[in-house]
Amino acid sequence: xxxxxxxxxxxxxxxxxxxxxxxxxxxxxxxxxxxxxxxxxxxxxxxxxxxxxxxxxxxxxxxxxxxxxxxxxxxxxxxxxxxxxxxxxxxxxxxxxxxxxxxxxxxxxxxxxxxxxxxxxxxxxxxxxxxxxxxxxxxxxxxxxxxxxxxxxxxxxxxxxxxxxxxxxxxxxxxxxxxx
Amino acid sequence: xxxxxxxxxxxxxxxxxxxxxxxxxxxxxxxxxxxxxxxxxxxxxxxxxxxxxxxxxxxxxxxxxxxxxxxxxxxxxxxxxxxxxxxxxxxxxxxxxxxxxxxxxxxxxxxxxxxxxxxxxxxxxxxxxxxxxxxxxxxxxxxxxxxxxxxxxx
Numbered sequence: 001x002x003x004x005x006x007x008x009x010x011x012x013x014x015x016x017x018x019x020x021x022x023x024x025x026x027x028x029x030x031x032x033x034x035x036x037x038x039x040x041x042x043x044x045x046x047x048x049x050x051x052x053x054x055x056x057x058x059x060x061x062x063x064x065x066x067x068x069x070x071x072x073x074x075x076x077x078x079x080x081x082x083x084x085x086x087x088x089x090x091x092x093x094x095x096x097x098x099x100x101x102x103x104x105x106x107x108x109x110x111x112x113x114x115x116x117x118x119x120x121x122x123x124x125x126x127x128x129x130x131x132x133x134x135x136x137x138x139x140x141x142x143x144x145x146x147x148x149x150x151x152x153x154x155x156x157x158x159x160x161x162x163x164x165x166x167x168x169x170x171x172x173x174x175x176x177x178x179x180x
Numbered sequence: 181x182x183x184x185x186x187x188x189x190x191x192x193x194x195x196x197x198x199x200x201x202x203x204x205x206x207x208x209x210x211x212x213x214x215x216x217x218x219x220x221x222x223x224x225x226x227x228x229x230x231x232x233x234x235x236x237x238x239x240x241x242x243x244x245x246x247x248x249x250x251x252x253x254x255x256x257x258x259x260x261x262x263x264x265x266x267x268x269x270x271x272x273x274x275x276x277x278x279x280x281x282x283x284x285x286x287x288x289x290x291x292x293x294x295x296x297x298x299x300x301x302x303x304x305x306x307x308x309x310x311x312x313x314x315x316x317x318x319x320x321x322x323x324x325x326x327x328x329x330x331x332x333x334x
Contacts, residue, residue: 034271
């Protein structure tokens with residue numbers, strides 16, 4: 001027992017060192033969202049193209065992605081081909097939140113790069129962004145057919161993230177819903 | 181030397197300018213409202229730039245949140261209601277002083293636990309030292325004499 005006591009400082013040191021070492025490799029941007037399993041905030045906003053007034057009722061009635069983007073956002077260009085593929089192949093609808101952008105710049109961006117979105121909400125003053133707990137574009141939320149936020153991904157959604165993070169999450173959600 | 185002094189003065193000025201740059205763009209009816217705004221934007225953390233408060237951050241989301249804090253103060257929200265608004269959207273992370281909850285207990289009391297552990301260790305070590313002291317003085321007179329002789333020889 002007394003011998004064990006002798007090692008306590010060393011054990012303490014190694015535990016602390018292990019924790020700190022792990023801390024070096026944690027992604028500090030990947031913060032838990034408090035909105036998981038909560039319904040999507042209520043909104044009544046205009047779309048980027050056509051300036052139509054839309055509300056929660058206009059959202060897809062099946063599982064979809066809500067993608068926060070902006071014409072100023074370089075990582076958004078990186079994930080853009082993936083979003084295009086998802087909608088072109090009909091794998092999953094994507095609704096956009098045009099976050100803290102200017103309408104004409106957003107329309108230009110969609111014209112140049114292609115428009116993967118069913119529609120994009122014009123969130124010029126970032127109000128919907130605040131309601132969603134957004135830090136900055138790009139962010140992607142997975143919304144189920146009941147309009148409930150089920151998953152949130154901060155930063156780029158490329159093919160790797162889609163396959164390794166989203167697909168398993170979607171499979172699990174579908175299985176859960178089939179069970180109920 | 182003179183250059184160094186000048187540099188120091190310039191740097192300290194630059195610091196104070198950047199600190200004040202983000203505030204004072206909002207209109208308030210009373211000083212009390214303005215003080216509440218300052219206190220809240222000092223104590224709420226910018227979600228984007230992580231180690232800056234709302235006052236000091238030039239990030240887009242911080243700008244929006246300052247505007248929301250201002251709006252809620254002018255609309256007569258209490259500080260508690262404004263903090264709840266932030267918590268509902270950004271969670272514990274938004275507070276520099278997180279709420280006391282099951283998830284944050286270790287944050288609050290961890291340091292005290294470490295302090296107590298350290299105190300216990302220090303106590304253990306000094307007590308052991310005292311025991312050795314006592315043991316050493318536990319010599320009879322002839323042994324004491326020999327010890328003294330040995331020390332004197334040196």
